[in-house]
Amino acid sequence: MAGDSSDYQRGAMDISEQTATYNLIMGLTKWGSLAICVGLLFFTLLFCTTTGFLGSAAWSVVLLVLGVIFLREKPDAAH
Template sequence: MASDYHRGEMDISEQVATYDGFMLMTKWGSLAIAVAVLMPTLWFCTNAGFFGGLAGGVVTAVVGILLLRDKKPAEH
């Protein structure tokens, strides 16, 4: 049985797709959690109030989206 294995000949497209999906969910999920924690923290734990928490959450979301979006590879 060991002689049937040949290194590098296996199709790994499903593993690559699973890894890419996991990384995508981790990236965007982390941003969502950060915004979801920041908004009520600013709202209830500081003097910022509801609109201060909302503004902080929106700013964090927009900056996070701009930084985390997929960048196009540079063409030479």
């Protein structure tokens, strides 16, 4: 039945809720991955090396700062 008409019109639907959900999931994935990496680095250095608590914490803070710098939202270059 290729000739049936439909109320569907491509591109006419409001997708703001889907866009907001997608952005939320991507943000949670991005920042959650950074948190897991920082925790993994901290405990690996603490228990598997002679770095100690302060050295492990210092390297974890360095990773956290670099992660925040590289993962934050960039301003639009089109302006």
